[in-house]
Amino acid sequence: MPHDAEQLPAALRRERIIALIAASGFVRVAELSREFGVSEVTVRSDLDAIEREHPIDRVHGGAVMRGSTVRREEPFEAALASAAEEKRRIGVAAAALVTSGSSILLDVGTTPAAVAAALLERDELDDVVVVTNSLTTALALEPAIPRFTVVVTGGTLRPLQHSLVAPYASQLLDELHVDLAFLGGTGVHPERGVTNVNLAETELKRRMLLAADRAVIVADASKLGVVDLGRIGRIEEFDVLVTSPGGPDGRDGLDGLAERGLEVVVA
Numbered sequence: 001m002p003h004d005a006e007q008l009p010a011a012l013r014r015e016r017i018i019a020l021i022a023a024s025g026f027v028r029v030a031e032l033s034r035e036f037g038v039s040e041v042t043v044r045s046d047l048d049a050i051e052r053e054h055p056i057d058r059v060h061g062g063a064v065m066r067g068s069t070v071r072r073e074e075p076f077e078a079a080l081a082s083a084a085e086e087k088r089r090i091g092v093a094a095a096a097l098v099t100s101g102s103s104i105l106l107d108v109g110t111t112p113a114a115v116a117a118a119l120l121e122r123d124e125l126d127d128v129v130v131v132t133n134s135l136t137t138a139l140a141l142e143p144a145i146p147r148f149t150v151v152v153t154g155g156t157l158r159p160l161q162h163s164l165v166a167p168y169a170s171q172l173l174d175e176l177h178v179d180l181a182f183l184g185g186t187g188v189h190p191e192r193g194v195t196n197v198n199l200a201e202t203e204l205k206r207r208m209l210l211a212a213d214r215a216v217i218v219a220d221a222s223k224l225g226v227v228d229l230g231r232i233g234r235i236e237e238f239d240v241l242v243t244s245p246g247g248p249d250g251r252d253g254l255d256g257l258a259e260r261g262l263e264v265v266v267a
Contacts, residue, residue, distance in 0.1 A: 008036065010046065013036055013038070013046060014046050014049060014050055016036075017032060017036075017043075017046055017047070017050060018050055018054055018056075020032075021050075021056055021063060021064070021065050022065065026062060026063070026064045026065070027062050027063055028061055028062040029043045029044060029047070029061055029062050030061070031198075031199075031200065032046075032062075034156075034200075035199070035200075047062075047063045050063070051063070073160060073161075073186075073197045073198055075160050075161075076108075076109075076110060076113075076136060076160070076161050076162055079109075079110045080110050082110075082222075083220045083221075083222060083244065086220045086221070086244035086267070087110055087111050087114040087220055087244075088114055088117075088118075089244065089267035090111055090114060090115075090218050090219075090220060090242050090243065090244060090267045091111070091113075091114030091115045091116075091117055091118040091218070092118045092267065093242050093265055093267035094114075094115045094118070094182055094216055094218050094242045094265075094267075095115050095118035095119045095121075095122060097180060097216060097240070098119060098122075098125065098128065098180065099125075100124070100125050100126045100127055100128065101126075101127045101128070102128050102129070102179045102180060103128075103129040103131070103178040103179050103180075104128065104129070104130055104131070104178055104179060104180045104181065104182065105130075105131050105132070105173075105176075105178050105180070105181040105182065105183075105208045105211060105212055106130055106131070106132040106134065106137050106182050107132070107133070107134070107181070107182060107183045107184050107204075107205055107208060108132075108133055108134040108136075108137070108161045108162070108163035108184070108201060108204075109134075109161065109184035110184075111184045111218045111219060111220065112134065112137065112182050112183070112184045112218055113134070113136055113137055113140065114218075115182050115218060116130075116132075116137045116140050116141055117140065119141070119144070119148075120140065120141060120143065120144055125144075125147060125148075126147050127147070128144075128147065128148045128149070129148070129149045129151065129178075130148055130149070130150050130151065131151040131152075131153065131172070131173075131176060131178065132150070132151070132152060132153070133152070133153040133155060133163055133164040133165070133169055133204055134161070134162060134163055134164075135152070135157070135162045135163070135164070136162045138150050138152050151172075152164065153169050153170075153172045153173060153204075154168055154169060154171070154172060155167070155168045155169025155170075155204075156168065156169065158200060158201070160198075161198075161201065163201055163204075164204075165200040165201055165203070165204055166200060166203060166204070169204055170203070170204060170207045173204070173207040173208060173211050174207070174211075176211045177211060177212075177213075178211055178212050178213070179212070179213050179214065180212060180213070180214050180215075180216060181208045181209060181211065181212035181214070181215045181216065182216050182218055183205050183208060183209060183215060183216065183217055183218070183232065183238075184196075184205075184217075184218055184219060185205065185217065185219055185223065185228075185232055186223060186226065186228045187223055187225075187226035187227045187228040188217060188219050188223050188224050188225075188226065188235075188241065188243075188257070189224075189225060189226065189227050189235075190235060190256035190257050190259070190260055192227040192231070193231050193232065193233055193234045193235055193237075194217055194219075194231070194232045194233055194235070194238065195226070195227055195228040195229065195230060195231050195232060196228055196229070196230050196232055197228045197229055197230075198229075198230070199229060199230045202229075202230030202231070202232055203230075205232045206232050206233060209232060209233050209237060209238075214239045214240070215233075215237065215238045215239055215240075216238070216239065216240045216241075216242060217238050217240070217241045217242070217243075217262075218242050218243075219241065219242075219243055220243060220244045221243055221244045221245060221246040223243075224243065224254070224257075235257060235260045235261075235262050236260055236261055236262075238262055239262070239263060240262070240263045240264075240265060241257060241262050241263070241264050241265065242265045242267055243264070243265070243266060243267070244266065244267055245266055254266070
């Protein structure tokens with residue numbers, strides 16, 4: 001959305017809200033308020049007006065497309081229990097790519113958090129700079145100081161993932177150039193690229209991708225073949241995928257990713 005979104009006439013703002021609901025199946029009042037620069041009272045009024053003429057249903061905190069079966073973003077704590085062992089193995093394999101003296105970006109989410117946990121266990125690592133927009137990851141890495149330098153991007157706190165997002169989260173990233181970026185996402189698809197269900201975090205993930213020499217996708221097999229709302233980047237913009245065995249497309253899905261030049265590591 002444009003930075004002057006608060007200047008949008010109500011009719012145009014509602015059209016864009018309808019487009020967001022149609023694309024993702026679900027919107028939250030608080031996120032629409034931030035996205036358009038209007039109050040939550042105004043957003044609720046918009047949703048009430050839209051509901052009278054379009055097939056949406058108001059739900060607590062937002063609205064859904066009527067009859068939608070779209071996946072919704074899980075809170076960080078709820079997602080921890082999902083594929084926990086797979087994520088641990090992915091974390092170990094991804095952390096093995098880091099060497100002493102490296103600078104890295106660590107994304108938000110439970111799989112990047114598994115990378116952080118694996119880095120913490122590598123006592124031989126030294127002089128590593130870790131930049132993250134995840135408060136959970138920053139606190140988890142605190143015991144590694146001073147071997148690690150932990151830098152938090154700043155920005156606006158998004159409670160669902162304990163992440164820092166716009167406004168102000170991208171200013172530091174514009175000034176950085178790192179060796180490796182470890183990025184999570186909710187979808188990895190050969191043609192549609194790496195995607196994410198939340199737009200605010202997608203924007204930061206894209207900035208991280210552009211700030212790194214090499215980019216690593218960390219995603220368990222359930223994300224393979226999935227396409228979600230916001231695109232982080234094309235498969236060709238990434239260097240490595242670290243994932244787990246299985247997935248809906250089996251080996252064929254991984255081969256499709258490898259054919260686009262992506263190195264695939266199955267943990």
